Amino acid sequence: MSNSKETTQKLTYETATGEIEFTLMSDMMFHYVMQRSEKALTGLVCALKGISPSDVKELLVTNPIDLNSTGKETIMDIKLTLNDNEILNIELQVYPDKYWISRSILYLCRAYDNIGKSENYSSIKSTTLFCITDQELIKGAEEEFYAKYRLTNIKSHSLYTDKFGINVLQLNHTDKATKEDIDNNLVYWAELFKATTWEEFKALAKNHPDIEEVGTLIFELNYDNQAKEILEGQRRYR
Template sequence: MKKESNKKTYQFHKATGALKYTMTNDYLFRMVLQRDKETLTLLICSLLHLTKDQVVDVYIDNPVEPGATIANKEYQLDIVVKLNGDVIINLEMQVINYNNWPMRSLSYLCRKFDSILKGTDYNTAHTVYQIGFLDFTLFENHPEFFAKYQMRNAKDNYLYTDRFNLFVVDLNRTDMATDEDKFYGIDTWASLFKATTWEEIKMITDNNPSLNSTAEAIFMSTANQDILEQCRIREDNIVHEKLQAERMKYLENENKTLTNENQSLSNENQVLTEEKLLLNERVAKLEKLLKDNGIQE
C-alpha cells in the first residue's frame, strides 16, 4: 500500500479507546465500503492483486440506505461489487461458523455466475469472485490465511476457467500470511477488520497511510446514530445466532452420544443374545448326554 504524501487531518485521529463496533459487524462492513469508494477500490486491488490504474470503475451494485433496517435473513448482507463493467465480486463478512460455508459460498458464487440472458453466447459470462472474510477457520485440518479455489483438472491441476473463483480470508490466521499476501496488504486488511481500539487503527494507518480514508469512514459511520442502531441489532442477532449454533452443536453432540450409547447397548444385546443361544445349545447337549446315559429321562 502506497503512502500518502499529504498531511491531511482526519477526525479519527482524535478518537481513543474501544471501537463501538468492529468491522466484523457485517452492517458496519457494508456501510464503510459504501461510504468510501477509495476503501472499496483498495480492498479489491489487494484481493485481486491489481494496481489502482487497472480499476476503471468499481461500485456496489446493491447499496443499502445508511441506517436502513435490514431483515435478519440469509444472503441479506452480501455486498455485490461490479468491477470494470464485466467482473462481479460478492463480498461477505461471516463471524459464525454454521459448518456449511463450502456449500453456502458455492451457492453465492453459482447465483452470480448463472446470469447469462437466454439466447446470449455463453462466452459472455462474467468473471465472478465469491470472497468470504471468516472469523473462524474453515478447515481445521487445513488452515490457511488467504485461500483461493478454482476449477482445475484433478490429475494435472490444469485450469478449467479463470472466470469462476472462490476466495476465503481467515481473519484469525494472519500468522500464516505468505510474503505475497503481505506484499498486497491482505494481512493488513485482516488486522484492520479485527481491530477493537482506535489505538490499533492508528497504528495500522501510521504504517499504511493509504488506509486513512478507511479509518475515517469507520469513524464517520460509527458516529451516525442510525447506523449504530443497525449495528447493535446485527450484534444482537449475531449473539442470538451464536447461541443457536452452540445449542445446535450441543444437541448434535448429545445425539451422537445417545447414538453411540444405543449402538453400545445394541452390541451388548447382540452379545447377550449370542451367549444365550450358546448356553441353550450347551444345555441341550448336556440334556442329551444325560438322557443317552440313562441318567435323565
C-alpha cells in the same frame, strides 16, 4: 441518521480512544463504509486480486445499502462489478456456519448466472466469491492465510477454468502469509479488520488518507444513535 451532538463535539476520530464498539468486522459497518469510500474499496479489491490500482477502471457496488431503510435480515455481502467484465462478491463470515461450504457454492453460482435468456454465453462474466473470516470454515483444511479454490482435474490438477472461484482470507493465520500476500497488502488489510481499538486503527491508518477516511466513517456510525441501533439489531439477529 441522527447524530448525538453533545458527544461528537467532544470526540472526533482523531481524538477517540479505547475500544471500537462496531469495527470493520461488523458486516453492516463493512458494507456501508466500503460503499462510501471508493478509494478504500479499490485498495481492498486490489489486495484481494493482487492487481494495481491502475488496473481498476470502474468499480461499481451493485447492492448498496441505505441505513435509513435497512432491516436486520438485509444481506450484507458486497456485490461488485469490476471494469464491467468481472463480478466480485465480498462477504464477512464472523460466526460459525456448518453449512458455509454449501452456502458459498450457492452464492457463487447465483452470481455467476449473470446473463439473460437471449444473451450469448460469451458474455458471462468471471465471478469470484471472496470470504473474509476469523472462523475455521473448512474442517481438516491445511492452515492458510489466503486460500484460492478453483475447478480442477482431480488426476492432473489442470485448471478447468479461472472464471469461477472462491478465495478465503483467514484473519487468524497472518503468520502463514506469503511474500506475495504481504506485497499485495493483504496482511495490512487483515490487521485493519482485526483492530479493536482506536489506537490500533489510527496507527495503521497513519499516512494512509483512504484508510483515515474509513476511520472517520467508522467513528461517525459508532457515535450516531440511530446507526448504532441498526448495527446492534443486526448483531443480535446474527
